[in-house]
Amino acid sequence: DTGVSQNPRHKITKRGQNVTFRCDPISEHNRLYWYRQTLGQGPEFLTYFQNEAQLEKSRLLSDRFSAERPKGSFSTLEIQRTEQGDSAMYLCASSSKVTSSTDTQYFGPGTRLTVL
């Protein structure tokens, strides 16, 4: 068990470009979450998957954002036509009610996005 991994760790892009981030959860975890954190603030929930099904999306997730979790394993978060306001740390977490009664969320190191 190597924990939750995220790639890339850093991404710098120009406004208007598309970016895609990847999250690999802990292998036996069936739940996967995406959060966004801006400087000096706590993380904010974006979306949640149970296996391959996307069960909840925050109003923060505009139509420029899309997340997928094919086959219930890794997940991708794509941002189209990036804006400077998208600059933030994007955090992924995973959990499992099956293997842990507490359903603790374990977080990855995050992907820091800078939009110029």
Next chain:
Amino acid sequence: KQEVTQIPAALSVPEGENLVLNCSFTDSAIYNLQWFRQDPGKGLTSLLLIQSSQREQTSGRLNASLDKSSGRSTLYIAASQPGDSATYLCAVSGAGNMLTFGGGTRLMVKP
């Protein structure tokens, strides 16, 4: 809509002091409450999780309490060390186990 507030926003203490971080939430219908630690530019490390039916949890020098009815939690750190310097985040879990976070307390422990 759940709102989580953490006080103070920043705290600086000399090494060895015992300290208390506060967290309050507006909706008492929570499944659990977690305290996390975040080092600059890094992800979150879970410190303690308290189920809604529990009153407190302890791990080493850390003790977290939960008063669900009043919407409050405290994180007590005993005998603080410079290595405890970090941002401490409180988060409550609602339906779907989605976490709502407070803004964090930035702790600096001076040698």
